[in-house]
Amino acid sequence: MSRRVLIVDDEKGIREALKQVLEYEEIEVQTCASGHEALRVYPEFQPHLVFLDVKMEGMDGLETLKRTRELDPHAQVVMISGHGTIQTAVEATQLGAYDFLEKPLDTDRILLTLRNALEHVVLVSENVRLKREVHTQYEIVGSSKAIRAVIERLQKVAPTPARVLITGQNGTGKELVARAIHALSPRAAGPFVEVNCAAIPSELIESELFGHMKGSFTGAFADRAGKFELADGGTLFLDEIGDMSLSAQAKVLRALQEGVISRVGSGKTLTVDVRVVAATNKHLEQEIREGRFREDLMYRVNVVPIDVPPLRARRGDIPELVAHFAAELIRGGLPPKEIEPAAVQRLTAHDWPGNIRELKNGVERLLILAPGATVTEADVERLVGKADGARNDAGGDATWLRAGTFEEFKQAAERAFLLTKLQQHDWNVSETARTLQMPRSNLYKKIERYGLGRKGGA
Numbered sequence: 001m002s003r004r005v006l007i008v009d010d011e012k013g014i015r016e017a018l019k020q021v022l023e024y025e026e027i028e029v030q031t032c033a034s035g036h037e038a039l040r041v042y043p044e045f046q047p048h049l050v051f052l053d054v055k056m057e058g059m060d061g062l063e064t065l066k067r068t069r070e071l072d073p074h075a076q077v078v079m080i081s082g083h084g085t086i087q088t089a090v091e092a093t094q095l096g097a098y099d100f101l102e103k104p105l106d107t108d109r110i111l112l113t114l115r116n117a118l119e120h121v122v123l124v125s126e127n128v129r130l131k132r133e134v135h136t137q138y139e140i141v142g143s144s145k146a147i148r149a150v151i152e153r154l155q156k157v158a159p160t161p162a163r164v165l166i167t168g169q170n171g172t173g174k175e176l177v178a179r180a181i182h183a184l185s186p187r188a189a190g191p192f193v194e195v196n197c198a199a200i201p202s203e204l205i206e207s208e209l210f211g212h213m214k215g216s217f218t219g220a221f222a223d224r225a226g227k228f229e230l231a232d233g234g235t236l237f238l239d240e241i242g243d244m245s246l247s248a249q250a251k252v253l254r255a256l257q258e259g260v261i262s263r264v265g266s267g268k269t270l271t272v273d274v275r276v277v278a279a280t281n282k283h284l285e286q287e288i289r290e291g292r293f294r295e296d297l298m299y300r301v302n303v304v305p306i307d308v309p310p311l312r313a314r315r316g317d318i319p320e321l322v323a324h325f326a327a328e329l330i331r332g333g334l335p336p337k338e339i340e341p342a343a344v345q346r347l348t349a350h351d352w353p354g355n356i357r358e359l360k361n362g363v364e365r366l367l368i369l370a371p372g373a374t375v376t377e378a379d380v381e382r383l384v385g386k387a388d389g390a391r392n393d394a395g396g397d398a399t400w401l402r403a404g405t406f407e408e409f410k411q412a413a414e415r416a417f418l419l420t421k422l423q424q425h426d427w428n429v430s431e432t433a434r435t436l437q438m439p440r441s442n443l444y445k446k447i448e449r450y451g452l453g454r455k456g457g458a
């Protein structure tokens with residue numbers, strides 16, 4: 001994770017001690033010996049956080065704070081106060097400093113302040129910053145080097161007519177990237193048409209892509225336009241192109257080479273103006289070697305490759321993504337629970353084989369099902385612990401978090417909910433039923449169905 005911190009202090013010893021601690025945390029650090037220097041460095045370095053000494057020769061900390069926030073209203077500043085300047089440091093927090101540290105500096109305090117500042121505050125400003133950079137409604141959250149490289153490339157290629165092939169594992173955000181390319185292209189006002197090649201039976205894909213004439217095959221009851229026609233003037237997103245049949249590949253190749261298509265059962269050719277963006281989670285080179293994918297088609301679609309890295313290769317984005325999904329889900333009506341920093345850390349350590357889609361589902365489940373007022377590390381452990389092959393020390397009942405179907409999920413959720421309520425009332429069924437405003441007999445039935453007797457459930 002590339003986090004940048006600026007250290008401003010006129011004492012060399014302090015600068016170096018802080019720098020050492022932060023660099024050990026893999027933070028990119030720059031140091032300045034004066035307020036003037038800091039104001040020069042800030043705009044270029046764009047730090048996520050500034051550690052700023054209160055008392056300095058020349059421009060003091062308060063003045064530097066004020067001017068920094070004029071440069072960037074989202075600047076996040078932690079004041080460093082020496083003996084006798086604590087009053088000033090407190091004053092600084094009223095002027096917008098996030099927090100203050102007291103000298104002598106203590107490593108644990110520094111790290112705690114740093115973590116809090118980065119987790120709770122910086123992420124907000126990073127989002128603001130990113131939004132400014134990617135003028136698109138398809139918000140790609142994250143500020144890791146890896147995702148920045150993806151965003152940079154898509155911004156570069158979007159305005160051109162070049163075809164793009166997006167590769168990456170399931171759930172990494174390939175579709176999001178495709179939509180962003182469309183949104184940032186001169187075709188943004190035109191249609192964005194998506195075809196999931198893996199979901200269409202091979203005998204239908206041709207008609208799906210190119211359309212058909214009434215009566216051209218059994219079931220063709222009327223003339224129908226295909227996706228290529230529908231995408232005229234816009235972008236056609238060929239999702240899972242690696243799953244397309246060889247015969248469909250031949251037709252797509254022709255459409256791309258000649259810019260013309262014809263509906264199934266029609267001799268007439270139609271000219272279409274379509275930009276193709278394709279995606280796949282397969283290694284096309286291997287598909288080619290094994291005779292399942294046409295090499296010439298790959299060269300046609302893969303003019304500009306964009307590889308979206310798996311989430312575990314950009315863990316630094318996880319806290320931001322969690323905050324983003326939680327906020328989105330809460331706006332959508334889920335209980336507004338805070339996710340504790342330790343819980344975020346545990347989420348960050350997990351490997352996420354299903355990538356961002358799995359993380360998003362995980363956050364949703366945590367918000368719905370965490371029994372307490374906040375989402376704790378133990379809740380996360382229940383969600384991910386087993387998958388990591390680690391011992392599930394948190395205990396409790398993991399089934400509710402790992403259910404496969406929605407029906408299982410609902411049942412597991414109800415079971416978990418009832419279990420908590422029963423525990424709260426020390427298995428007093430009458431009392432539990434009263435709190436839940438549920439007939440006692442009803443609760444007895446559920447206890448039996450879910451095996452929630454004191455022994456079975458506890």
Ligand SMILES: Nc1ncnc2c1ncn2[C@@H]1O[C@H](COP(=O)(O)OP(=O)(O)OP(=O)(O)O)[C@@H](O)[C@H]1O
Nearest residue numbers: 139140141142169170171172173174175176356357
């Ligand atoms: N960087 C990101 N910021 C915010 N949301 C993201 C990001 N990347 C992916 N998502 C969200 O994660 C989910 C999965 O993304 P998407 O559908 O684009 O992945 P995909 O690579 O196309 O997956 P699949 O291979 O399974 O089709 C979507 O809900 C998407 O909005």
Ligand SMILES: [Mg+2]
Nearest residue numbers: 171174175239
């Ligand atoms: Mg997809």
